[in-house]
Amino acid sequence: xxxxxxxxxxxxxxxxxPFIHYSSPRxxxxxxxxxxxxxxxFNQIFANxxxxxxxxAREIHGKLLNAQEKQAETExxx
Numbered sequence: 001x002x003x004x005x006x007x008x009x010x011x012x013x014x015x016x017x018p019f020i021h022y023s024s025p026r027x028x029x030x031x032x033x034x035x036x037x038x039x040x041x042f043n044q045i046f047a048n049x050x051x052x053x054x055x056x057a058r059e060i061h062g063k064l065l066n067a068q069e070k071q072a073e074t075e076x077x078x
Contacts (some may be wrong), residue, residue, distance in 0.1 A: 004026065005027040006023070007023050007024070007038065009039075011049075014061075023039075
């Protein structure tokens with residue numbers, strides 16, 4: 001045991017489960033309310049990042065579909 005204050009959080013970019021986190025016993029013992037707040041903040045951060053990633057993917061997909069439609073129209077004219 002190091003007795004250190006340690007917090008680690010991780011989230012896969014394509015999650016099938018909530019993010020994972022670890023808080024050292026000392027950190028939880030000495031700052032439980034703050035840790036609850038930090039964990040909730042990380043949850044919101046990861047949710048925002050995942051939503052932005054999905055939005056970007058939808059936007060790029062829409063642009064691809066538009067480009068494919070324009071290409072098909074151009075090829076029909078030729």
